Amino acid sequence: xxxxxxxxxxxxxxxxxxxxxxxxxxxxxxxxxxxxxxxxxxxxxxxxxxxxxxxxxxxxxxxxxxxxxxxxxxxxxxxxxxxxxxxxxxxxxxxxxxxxxxxxxxxxxxxxxxxxxxxxxxxxxxxxxxxxxxxxxxxxxxxxxxxxxxxxxxxxxxxxxxxxxxxxxxxxxxxxxxxxxxxxxxxxxxxxxxxxxxxx
Amino acid sequence: xxxxxxxxxxxxxxxxxxxxxxxxxxxxxxxxxxxxxxxxxxxxxxxxxxxxxxxxxxxxxxxxxxxxxxxxxxxxxxxxxxxxxxxxxxxxxxxxxxxxxxxxxxxxxxxxxxxxxxxxxxxxxxxxxxxxxxxxxxxxxxxxxxxxxxxxxxxxxxxxxxxxxxxxxxxxxxxx
Numbered sequence: 044x045x046x047x048x049x050x051x052x053x054x055x056x057x058x059x060x061x062x063x064x065x066x067x068x069x070x071x072x073x074x075x076x077x078x079x080x081x082x083x084x085x086x087x088x089x090x091x092x093x094x095x096x097x098x099x100x101x102x103x104x105x106x107x108x109x110x111x112x113x114x115x116x117x118x119x120x121x122x123x124x125x126x127x128x129x130x131x132x133x134x135x136x137x138x139x140x141x142x143x144x145x146x147x148x149x150x151x152x153x154x155x156x157x158x159x160x161x162x163x164x165x166x167x168x169x170x171x172x173x174x175x176x177x178x179x180x181x182x183x184x185x186x187x188x189x190x191x192x193x194x195x196x197x198x199x200x201x202x203x204x205x206x207x208x209x210x211x212x213x214x215x216x217x218x219x220x221x222x223x224x225x226x227x228x229x230x231x232x233x234x235x236x237x238x239x240x241x242x243x
Numbered sequence: 244x245x246x247x248x249x250x251x252x253x254x255x256x257x258x259x260x261x262x263x264x265x266x267x268x269x270x271x272x273x274x275x276x277x278x279x280x281x282x283x284x285x286x287x288x289x290x291x292x293x294x295x296x297x298x299x300x301x302x303x304x305x306x307x308x309x310x311x312x313x314x315x316x317x318x319x320x321x322x323x324x325x326x327x328x329x330x331x332x333x334x335x336x337x338x339x340x341x342x343x344x345x346x347x348x349x350x351x352x353x354x355x356x357x358x359x360x361x362x363x364x365x366x367x368x369x370x371x372x373x374x375x376x377x378x379x380x381x382x383x384x385x386x387x388x389x390x391x392x393x394x395x396x397x398x399x400x401x402x403x404x405x406x407x408x409x410x411x412x413x414x415x416x417x418x419x
Contacts, residue, residue, distance in 0.1 A: 063306075089324075089328050091324065091325075092328055093298075095290075095299040095302070096302035098299050099299040099300060099303035099304070099308075100302040100305075103306030121294050123292035123295065124298075127292075127299070130288075131288055217332065217333070218333070221333050228305070228307060234306075236306070
């Protein structure tokens with residue numbers, strides 16, 4: 044098992060300012076917000092909504108890398124999203140599922156028992172999949188997928204717990220986080236829309 | 244759904260620069276989504292579940308891509324969790340065209356008990372989720388409702404649903 048924070052630190056070092064990320068809740072959001080405070084990051088999507096949302100972002104920015112930073116509990120709520128992702132097959136989407144085999148401190152997910160998310164992704168039709176258990180493997184295998192123009196899906200087996208990091212919580216939840224994301228995408232060179240968040 | 248209705252909807256979507264269409268096939272809207280699939284203007288995504296379909300539309304819409312989710316009331320029920328997250332929590336515009344299953348003009352042939360369930364639950368569900376909606380029951384209103392509905396969806400910053408009744412969905416001379 045690896046530490047999620049170490050993997051995310053590597054991932055942050057690979058990102059350029061125009062890449063986009065989407066995260067699920069909890070440690071994924073906190074650690075990623077600490078490591079990549081700027082840029083287009085949509086944080087803290089609740090259970091089952093991260094992967095679909097990331098697919099939508101990837102279709103809006105087809106020339107940019109989009110990274111979904113999901114978790115085992117979140118993905119397990121809506122594994123049918125794997126079928127849709129495989130079907131659309133966006134070459135700019137990299138899906139990373141940090142699998143600590145638990146719902147935070149509240150008990151084990153099915154990946155602690157018999158469920159294998161990599162095999163589920165493969166069975167759904169995603170061609171490039173893998174399970175990562177060491178930082179060295181993450182550095183080589185995931186970096187290669189990160190640089191490629193091909194849909195890829197990796198489960199990273201991580202140790203329980205989270206890194207103690209300083210993050211302004213307002214910017215990983217709700218409307219303030221959303222406004223940061225919208226500001227970043229509206230300034231993006233590929234942005235072609237006109238959405239303005241509702242004002243109070 | 245007759246050819247003129249399909250053409251009206253497609254033209255209105257193009258006027259609104261909506262070029263990403265997300266759907267899970269259902270009977271009343273399938274002639275429309277089949278036609279959209281054949282039109283190279285559109286990117287058409289068939290989802291395996293309405294929950295992530297709504298999340299997909301939220302991600303695309305917030306990122307500036309014109310997007311519509313085409314579903315029915317059953318799809319709104321399945322997508323409730325995502326609608327609550329994207330709507331109440333974040334205020335993300337998700338434009339939805341939904342067949343009004345259970346409307347008294349629904350000629351789909353599914354059981355009356357199912358239709359009654361949709362008829363009873365559909366609008367209260369949207370109200371509970373604070374999702375604005377408009378019932379469209381005249382073909383002549385379709386284009387204006389789509390243009391105004393999409394504009395309101397963006398302006399409100401929320402999911403918004405146009406409920407298409409049987410008067411709009413079903414041809415007079417056919418069941419599809």
